[in-house]
Amino acid sequence: MPLDAICLRAVTNELNNVLAGCRVEKVYQPDRDEIVLQTRGGQGGPRRLLLSIAAGAPRVHFIDAARENPAAPPMFCMLLRKHLTGARIVSISQPEHERMLELEIDTHDEMGFAARKKLVLELIGRSSNLILVGSDGRIIDCMRRMDFAGDAERSMMPGMFYRMPPKQNKLSVFDAAEDERRALIAQADRAAPMDKWLLSAFSGLSPLLCRELAHRCGGDYERLDSCISALLESIANGETAPYILTRDGAPFDYSCIAIGQYGSAAETERFDSFS
DSSP: OOOOHHHHHHHHHHHHHHHTTOEEEEEEEEETTEEEEEEESSTTSSEEEEEEOOTTOOEEEEESSOOOOOSSOOHHHHHHHHHHTTOEEEEEEOGGGOSEEEEEEEEEOTTSOEEEEEEEEEOOGGGOEEEEEOTTSBEEEESSOBSOSSSTTOOBSTTSBOOOOOOOSSEETTTOOHHHHHHHHHTOOTTSOHHHHHHHHEESOOHHHHHHHHHHTTTOHHHHHHHHHHHHHHHHTTOOOOEEEEETTEEEEEESSOOOTTGGGSEEEEOSOOO
């Protein structure tokens, strides 16, 4: 399962509860697509936060073991060390329910004056990126420099103003008003499988959650809106938890809500942390 907007929201809440107020002690780049921030303070003492933009598995989570690092740190790692070492993490948020995180950080500018910067992690498949943004909204640098990242107005290069990724041409499952959602459901192609239609109609849902919604309402479009409402209410109330789905003891998927679509064909194990 990809790290969808709903699961990332639950991960963001956990990270914010642990890291808000912590200081960045060290910065490492063990791999070309990974950064590790070692923090101190906050809950549970020192932590290592992995930020990965690997095309096959972009993600963010805590790690316990220290990673092996190259003898000479890459240039991007050196730049992050310059700007982030000793800085305080103010908050971690998920902008506009997108598959991205913003670490808001109190640090300093080139003259040594206090400044607030952002470390933006975009978790969007092959276009994933990690970007350091200055207090003026301009890109200081990014892990993957791109002349045009998704559209002609979005250049991921130092000195350019940072712009959000282009939105999908879908209705956001988080932001849609109830009447908008109901009107869209009323126009659904009922000859198509419900989970496929949900995936094409709404942003913010993974294939797994689309199948789960179809399962919960029994494929009945008359019940679909109430099932979506119940899911969104549960998420808004913080009723999420990390689950791993296994078959014969082997993990094959994960979720932030209990999954019932597999019945007795899969086992569900709940964990204390998404990491």
